[in-house]
Amino acid sequence: MRIISSVSEMQSYADSLRKEGMTIGFVPTMGALHEGHLSLLKKSIETSDKTILSIFVNPAQFSPSEDFGKYPKDFERDEKMAEELGVDIIFYPAKEAIYPNGYSTYTIVEGLSDRLEGKSRPSHFKGVTTVVNKLFNIVKPHIAFFGQKDAQQALIIKRMITDLNMDIDVVICPTIREDDGLALSSRNSFLSPEARKEAAFIHQALKEAESLHLNGDQNSEILIPKITDTLNSAPIARIDYVAIVDSETLLPIESTKQGALVAVAVFFDTTRLIDNILLTAVK
Amino acid sequence: MRIISSVSEMQSYADSLRKEGMTIGFVPTMGALHEGHLSLLKKSIETSDKTILSIFVNPAQFSPSEDFGKYPKDFERDEKMAEELGVDIIFYPAKEAIYPNGYSTYTIVEGLSDRLEGKSRPSHFKGVTTVVNKLFNIVKPHIAFFGQKDAQQALIIKRMITDLNMDIDVVICPTIREDDGLALSSRNSFLSPEARKEAAFIHQALKEAESLHLNGDQNSEILIPKITDTLNSAPIARIDYVAIVDSETLLPIESTKQGALVAVAVFFDTTRLIDNILLTAVK
Numbered sequence: 001m002r003i004i005s006s007v008s009e010m011q012s013y014a015d016s017l018r019k020e021g022m023t024i025g026f027v028p029t030m031g032a033l034h035e036g037h038l039s040l041l042k043k044s045i046e047t048s049d050k051t052i053l054s055i056f057v058n059p060a061q062f063s064p065s066e067d068f069g070k071y072p073k074d075f076e077r078d079e080k081m082a083e084e085l086g087v088d089i090i091f092y093p094a095k096e097a098i099y100p101n102g103y104s105t106y107t108i109v110e111g112l113s114d115r116l117e118g119k120s121r122p123s124h125f126k127g128v129t130t131v132v133n134k135l136f137n138i139v140k141p142h143i144a145f146f147g148q149k150d151a152q153q154a155l156i157i158k159r160m161i162t163d164l165n166m167d168i169d170v171v172i173c174p175t176i177r178e179d180d181g182l183a184l185s186s187r188n189s190f191l192s193p194e195a196r197k198e199a200a201f202i203h204q205a206l207k208e209a210e211s212l213h214l215n216g217d218q219n220s221e222i223l224i225p226k227i228t229d230t231l232n233s234a235p236i237a238r239i240d241y242v243a244i245v246d247s248e249t250l251l252p253i254e255s256t257k258q259g260a261l262v263a264v265a266v267f268f269d270t271t272r273l274i275d276n277i278l279l280t281a282v283k
Numbered sequence: 284m285r286i287i288s289s290v291s292e293m294q295s296y297a298d299s300l301r302k303e304g305m306t307i308g309f310v311p312t313m314g315a316l317h318e319g320h321l322s323l324l325k326k327s328i329e330t331s332d333k334t335i336l337s338i339f340v341n342p343a344q345f346s347p348s349e350d351f352g353k354y355p356k357d358f359e360r361d362e363k364m365a366e367e368l369g370v371d372i373i374f375y376p377a378k379e380a381i382y383p384n385g386y387s388t389y390t391i392v393e394g395l396s397d398r399l400e401g402k403s404r405p406s407h408f409k410g411v412t413t414v415v416n417k418l419f420n421i422v423k424p425h426i427a428f429f430g431q432k433d434a435q436q437a438l439i440i441k442r443m444i445t446d447l448n449m450d451i452d453v454v455i456c457p458t459i460r461e462d463d464g465l466a467l468s469s470r471n472s473f474l475s476p477e478a479r480k481e482a483a484f485i486h487q488a489l490k491e492a493e494s495l496h497l498n499g500d501q502n503s504e505i506l507i508p509k510i511t512d513t514l515n516s517a518p519i520a521r522i523d524y525v526a527i528v529d530s531e532t533l534l535p536i537e538s539t540k541q542g543a544l545v546a547v548a549v550f551f552d553t554t555r556l557i558d559n560i561l562l563t564a565v566k
Contacts, residue, residue, distance in 0.1 A: 105446030163388030
């Protein structure tokens with residue numbers, strides 16, 4: 001496994017792989033790898049000739065009040081996990097290589113970026129789309145892998161790829177969960193033992209909504225209070241939002257009959273967790 | 284010469300050229316070709332294995348009050364000129380292929396885009412950088428050619444390429460002028476005979492500023508009124524701006540001693556012309 005930190009070296013290497021006719025699979029991450037990331041990497045290794053993992057905690061997607069400074073970092077552990085899995089290259093740039101002095105270009109997806117997470121974290125997706133655009137230009141992948149856990153991010157990146165005519169396929173992989181249903185996230189490590197226990201209510205609430213939907217309760221005005229109630233059975237939980245939206249536009253919908261994305265964001269102490277479930281159309 | 288209008292066909296063709304080890308030179312234009320464009324194409328043909336010319340009148344860089352609707356178009360004439368010169372491919376997409384329904388992604392260069400032209404044309408550069416980013420992803424060039432006539436555009440595109448880690452070299456080519464000094468522009472065709480005659484004052488004013496600068500008058504407070512006076516000797520002229528700025532930041536400077544960009548925008552009736560001159564540092 002090769003570790004590359006220079007942008008130009010990564011570009012030359014990607015060029016040489018492409019000239020040899022190799023397909024490049026790419027998994028961009030902020031490190032602190034868990035089974036969620038590993039599932040993306042496994043998928044890439046299965047489907048691409050070479051798999052590139054990037055590890056970069058992107059300051060542009062954190063607001064000043066957020067947890068950029070304390071975001072978990074353990075490169076040696078990540079490196080070991082990647083190597084064992086069969087990753088070919090880790091792209092691991094310094095902050096200054098990605099955002100040098102005078103940096104001023106941003107990629108924005110209007111509309112989608114302002115909804116759900118974008119309401120709570122106003123410049124978050126501007127940071128995400130900018131760094132992903134940059135990483136695509138550096139790593140030059142044929143296929144990129146993202147998790148359904150960050151449903152809105154996946155949708156926005158697909159929109160950016162389509163709109164900007166990036167010649168890249170996207171594969172969205174299912175959310176990986178703990179035994180009690182909690183979606184894997186690097187931020188789970190911040191949870192106190194009590195909060196960790198209560199965090200299982202998130203998935204439980206989403207599964208209950210799915211059951212109701214499948215059993216004929218498809219009115220958002222019924223489903224949202226139900227989800228809210230279940231989340232509130234966790235005493236530490238502080239709900240940021242519970243939303244039932246169209247899975248393409250992310251705009252609120254009144255009924256889940258034609259399918260929907262149910263998305264929630266919940267604080268446990270200062271740790272903010274998100275999760276979602278896709279409801280399929282019912283006949 | 285091949286004419287391609289499909290985005291995916293252009294991408295596949297660019298891929299095949301790259302696989303053969305060919306270098307791709309790219310000249311993005313809005314058509315209505317003149318000697319300025321031809322000079323860029325000649326430079327590309329000299330330095331690249333294959334030269335791609337794009338012709339696309341980009342609605343995103345015009346405000347609703349501007350001249351998008353009446354921008355000159357003559358594809359057959361452009362095609363003939365390109366063929367005679369030795370252009371290999373014209374990429375000529377439909378508007379719907381570039382901005383389909385639901386389009387919502389934009390590339391923005393903050394700061395630089397708000398100065399000079401950006402003050403008079405608030406969303407102009409957002410449109411320029413977005414379409415150029417898209418065209419780069421479609422045409423996949425190694426080198427792209429732009430004219431010094433649009434000095435701010437050239438600077439912003441170089442900034443975008445650097446910031447977004449686009450693996451593309453940029454060549455800026457000198458402004459091509461009529462015998463009386465008027466910079467070539469597709470918009471010159473809109474000028475009445477009187478306005479066309481008076482438009483020569485633009486270059487004259489810039490050359491006078493250069494002489495003053497070289498002879499020791501380097502104070503912007505002296506130079507700007509001189510330029511303004513000369514422009515005002517054209518009765519039809521209505522000055523939009525006369526600016527003396529740092530050639531990298533485009534921020535106003537008090538003295539041209541360390542070098543400067545002198546940029547002007549002038550209306551002749553409803554036709555808005557721009558021009559500029561780069562002053563070199565004096566010892």
